[in-house]
Amino acid sequence: MKKIIFATGNQDKMGEIRSILSDWDMELQSMKEAGIELDIVEDGTSFEKNACIKASAVAAQVQEEGIVVLADDSGLEIDYLNKEPGIYSARYLGEDTPYSVKNQKILERMEGVPKQERTARFVCAIAAADINGEICVIRGTIEGYIGWEPSGANGFGYDPIFYLDEYGCSTAELSEEKKNELSHRGKALRAMRQKLEELSL
Numbered sequence: 001m002k003k004i005i006f007a008t009g010n011q012d013k014m015g016e017i018r019s020i021l022s023d024w025d026m027e028l029q030s031m032k033e034a035g036i037e038l039d040i041v042e043d044g045t046s047f048e049k050n051a052c053i054k055a056s057a058v059a060a061q062v063q064e065e066g067i068v069v070l071a072d073d074s075g076l077e078i079d080y081l082n083k084e085p086g087i088y089s090a091r092y093l094g095e096d097t098p099y100s101v102k103n104q105k106i107l108e109r110m111e112g113v114p115k116q117e118r119t120a121r122f123v124c125a126i127a128a129a130d131i132n133g134e135i136c137v138i139r140g141t142i143e144g145y146i147g148w149e150p151s152g153a154n155g156f157g158y159d160p161i162f163y164l165d166e167y168g169c170s171t172a173e174l175s176e177e178k179k180n181e182l183s184h185r186g187k188a189l190r191a192m193r194q195k196l197e198e199l200s201l
């Protein structure tokens with residue numbers, strides 16, 4: 001494998017991905033850097049399916065052997081809300097709605113709900129594909145709960161309302177390094193790296 005292209009248009013994700021894989025001696029490009037512009041319809045029914053749709057769509061644009069395309073499909077599952085927003089996390093209340101509004105709406109929907117019923121998790125499916133098709137898909141998760149108010153300025157998206165029991169703070173209050181060590185994305189990406197190394201791709 002001579003290069004990885006990451007099939008994402010989300011700059012926040014891309015920043016975390018670069019940092020998680022920073023000790024890997026491997027060229028890593030975003031879709032944009034690779035000159036690939038695609039509007040991908042994520043109509044799968046699971047994180048895994050959507051990750052595979054994204055990775056395969058971008059891999060179909062690649063003409064060389066030795067390039068692996070990775071894609072991340074991720075989101076927040078809240079047990080009390082029947083796992084909403086789940087695979088619709090980016091589209092929840094509209095793609096362009098600020099996260100301050102999305103997070104406030106979730107807190108309103110959770111008003112009066114006791115701590116033990118506020119359990120939630122971030123899920124991340126990372127899929128790999130190349131010129132010959134799909135390679136594999138790996139899931140990572142991090143368990144937590146929905147807090148009572150947004151807190152913290154690090155991270156992105158739903159981080160300010162997602163709290164960790166063992167740290168007593170939201171993932172937006174963790175350093176980038178700590179979040180990447182614990183996160184759904186960190187776990188899935190490190191496992192994917194190991195898998196690709198084992199496959200000697």
Ligand code: ITT
Nearest residue numbers: 008009010072073074075076089090156157158159
């Ligand atoms: P690409 O499909 O181009 O990668 P996207 O933002 O549309 O970008 P997803 O469909 O995977 O990506 O949606 C993921 C959403 O889930 C993301 O926009 C956040 O709202 C949320 N999310 C995922 N990981 C998160 C994290 O680490 N912290 C906070 N929110 C996260």
